[in-house]
Amino acid sequence: MTGASLVVTDLRVEFSGFVAVGGVSFDAHPGEVRFLIGPNGAGKTTCIDAVTGLTKATGSARLGQTELLGKQVHKIVRRGIGRTFQTASVFDELTVLQNLDIAAGLHRRSVSLLRARRGIDPSIERALEETGLTGELTTPAGILSYGQKQWLEIAMLLVQDAKVLLLDEPVAGMSQDERTATGELLQRIAAKRIVLVVEHDMDFMRRFATRVTVLHQGKVLSQGTVAEVQADPQVQEVYLGTADAITEA
């Protein structure tokens, strides 16, 4: 059941004549932590936006046999594609439990929404343990640390049992320890799922990536393992000029 792969073919996105993504192809399989990197404006986030239905695009993005492009956002999610955002976006006024419960509600019948919650879903407990948030069950999400918010977002996707996790700069603003914890978390959950990470942080990428796709000005510059990509002279050329920007983030 974990067999389906995410295959993106010739993805194109235009904004009023400006080509943000110009024919990008890549794929991601269960079991790997897949990275999408590139300098600012390379079109990384736009790729995710397109796959999740936020931005209109042409080309193809398939999960197994299912074409995703052209579907409504919430219907794509219901196919098992979940994402996080550059700036952690959780429901600040609600507690961690409430946040996760909403995520878990995806597959509940709508009538059950009218009842109050009783007890905690087993899937929520598992996700809490996985992300180390068990102690924060009743904390309002708004007062979580930045790293915790990112983990909460990931936990929400786990609760939903998403087949594909598209993570947009999950370690931005995190401490070194938090980065390591996040990386390990990603490796754990990637065992059964597709994990695609958009990142600026080259160090993080080097430590945890299984395979990498480098984007530059809306096109694929290079693709392969970390070592292969680092060895690519084109990548070196692009990144030398913007080395500061890469590690800063």
Added chain:
Amino acid sequence: MDALIPQLLNGSAQGALLLLAALGLSLTFGQMGVINMAHGEFLMIGAFSAYLVQQVIAASDLSIPVALPVAFVVAGLFGLLLEVTIIRWMYRRPLDTLLVTVGVGLILQQAALQIFPSQGVPVEKPSWLDGQLTILGYAWPMRQLFTILLAAVCVAALSAWLKYTSFGRRIRATVHNRDLAETTGISTRTIDRLTFFVGSGLAGVAGVAASLIGGTNSQMGAQYIIPAFLVVAAGGIGQLKGTILAAWAVGVALAFFAYWTTGSLAQVLAFILVIVFLQLRPQGLFTVRTRSLA
């Protein structure tokens, strides 16, 4: 269809007045995201300014040209005051701004009722606006022509100001990316204040035009705010050409509906038309598709 030309011309003039009322709203809402429900009362302030100018300069031939800049400045100053005291605290809460300005509007209305004669005051039309211009057999009132001309001048001045002056460029930069604008040394506070001053000032100018068409009293502003906002929404946020086209379309629609049905039904139909249009095109007539539009 002998009604075609008269209603088209008459509708254009109604549209021009709507445009004048909507222009400032388009600036403050479109550029700053602030919905100022007291905009109609700023229009009223402009009309009362015209009256006060006429108390000083009795000759109406001269007083109206003088009243236009005076109304602009007076209404603009009221707008500035509103921005400095209230709006500035609320840029992150657009819906709340809407309600706060409802309160401001209530207060201004009641103040006007108590300050000025309750029946309203006369604003005399200059004699050079007497008479009609006969176009294709329709005697077109000069005053309508004046409204259109005034609207055209305001649009031209506003777009030139936005396009060619450094202030205008800074406004556009702020609209585009507030944070970036700040880092490049633009004082967004100054820009906000100035935008609000100009937007409210334009309401004042619209008030002078309105004072030549209807009564000048405490209630006059209320009839303009909703149509003006609908015009801005239908035109597309921050889209000057959209606002112009929408105002004209609503004006002409009002004129034709009024001709075919009644004055009351015309209003209902025009509203419904805009609401249905916005349902079909929520982004308005014109829209810029970029990722970073604020």
Added chain:
Amino acid sequence: MSSTSKRLRKLVAAGATVTTAALALAGCGARAGDDTAGAGSSAAASCVDTSGDTIKLGFLNSLTGGMAISEKTVSNVLHMAADEINAGGGLLGKKIEYVQEDGATDWPTFAEKTEKLLTQDCVAAIFGGWTSSSRKAVKPVVEKLNGLFFYPVQYEGLESSPNIYYTGATTNQQIIPAMDFLASKGVKTLFLAGSDYVFPRTANAIIKLYAAKLGIKIVGEEYVPLDKDDWTSQVAKIAAAKPDFIFNTINGSSNVGFIKAYYDAGLTPAKTPIISVSIAEEEAPAMGHEVTGNYASWNYFQSLKTATNPKFIQSWKAYPKSSGVTSDPMEAAYISLYLYKALVEAAGSFDVNAVNAAAKKNTITFDAPEGKVTLDGENHHISKPGHIGRINADNQFDIVWASDKFIEPDPYLEGYDWFPADIRKQLTDAAG
């Protein structure tokens, strides 16, 4: 589990008790057909306090909202009249103590405040209202509580109530004289322009009936909402119809827009004059010179030469809250308080039934600024002279026509054969 569900059970029990109580109370109430619905029986006994040396009266005018532009002046003139009466010894020796209420241009508020004045403040009578809608909101309340309401504005007629006195004109004292005036000028075609509410609609329905009788052709009829000023579209239709005269039943600030559009369209009093039933000395100044030369039909004008008018004008001009000019609705409001004075003096009591009984004698008169008016004890309206004035450059009216005698009030137009009897019957039936 137990503590919460116990609490819940308690609540359910409490709820059930309350519901039962409500139903029990309801059981006492009268049902349709119980015959307790008749007036008087359900009205609470009057709580008016006549023991002291003051008597409470209620003034109910819109001091806020759209109609404040007209009603504030009426309120002020009522205050002046009360001061005058107090200076002259009061009502039956008691000083008037008035309670001013704000109708807020909101008809349900008029109803609420009427009830408040009668049951909380215990006033002996209420004076005020302007729009027909406000009067129609007050009417059921004063009838239910058997109070008194004095209404000072010309209106569309077809109404009478034992609890309302009408000191403004009914149709046969304003609209019919205006039509007679038009007929005397040889008018053949007429255009009707009005605000979209009950008075213009009803007035125009009557005008159309009478016009048919007079042989005047109605060439058009236009209505614009009360709160809308722009009349350009409609005036274009008037200009195209080229009527001999325009009958104007527009009210409020919308009238200013109408006059401006009229002037701008090149229509002139010389070729297409207007006769209005709502432009008076108060309203004309806001319209500037553009209204000059047009006509209005009223019972009272500031320019009337009667014995009592100069004193009225003088008192008003000297009054602190004065607007400077006098007008028909103001004068009618002034009459209303003096009429009440005459009524209680004739009755020797503030009791509503005694006052109504005194009125029935048809001997109540008042030397009003418009002349000596007489109260009709049956329909509670007063006799009035009909006048047509023409607006001059000072926004005063030159009187160009006057009825040969005071016109007796005839709200249901019973003396006019052109008014269909079946409509009259339906209306009187409906009014109960």
Added chain:
Amino acid sequence: MTKKPWISLGGIGVFAVLLLAVAPLVLTDHWLNNLGKYCCWAIAAVGIGLAWGRGGMLVMGQGVFFALGAYSMAMHLTLETAGDRIPAFMVLYDPLAPLPAFWEPFRGAGFTLAAIVLLPVVVAGALGYALFKRRVKGAYFAILSQALAVALAVLISSTIRETGGDTGLSDFKYFFGFVLNDPANRQMVYLIAAGLLIVCLLAVWQFYRSRFGELLIATRDAEERVRFLGYDPANVKLVAFVVSALMASIGGALFVPIVGIITPAEIGAAASILMIAGVALGGRASLFGPALGAIAVGWGQSSLGSTWPDGWTYVLGLLFIVVILFLPNGLSSLPARFTGRARRTPVEQPTPAIAAAELEGVRS
């Protein structure tokens, strides 16, 4: 807010006792009737609290739904009063024309009651579906809803023979067979209004503690995030909007027998905004805030509006400014502020990423 739901329930109980048992004993008929009127506004306000406070939809045109209930009821009562005759106000404009066709079914009590419930559901359902699916929100939604209220008020004003026009419908003698003049019956109508207010509070209490309530807050604060969790926010908002419309309609329906008159002014722009004033004052997102705020504003209008009419307008204006500027969560947030327990609750601060995403959503 969901931790101690039973305390809230107890609060509703206390409120119920005050309204249903204490008020009829201590208030005069006049003030009891006024309280009944405030209860009608409070019922509408409870719905506004749900839609605006919890759902983030600034419903500035609740007058539309208030009107649906009010005019349904008023037509029924008018026909009940007129009996076999055509209602008096219709006679003059066209004495020969029959009763307008859309009046006819309102003779039936059952149809009237069904209309009061179903009309707002259908209208709000269709309107909300159209608007929310097209992602019309924020200020657009607010102004469009207000424009609808204005349009409906003008339409009613201009159809004088069909609806009574600006004068409205009034002078009702009977209420489903009960004589309205009878004080006992008036008390019954009051109790019905107060009872329904309690019912609406209970309904909203259940909404707030349910999963739907949490989802609604989530949708308010980050609509796009909810979408990315696989929900269609349009459906979530639609439910809240329809419920709030239903409550406005019920409030309107009871307003008619209590106040004895309904006019377009009660449903237009000013009236719709006044309904919001109470909600803002009391606390838009709290359980009791909207109802108590609406009652307070109603009472202010009756009492302060009497003693100091000019001042009341200023007070109302200042209320909007001061409360929304300094107390966006209304008076009900005051205790929390004083006890220092106040969680920083941003009323309307979408995180930048989501804000951009939402704009993108509108634009694409």
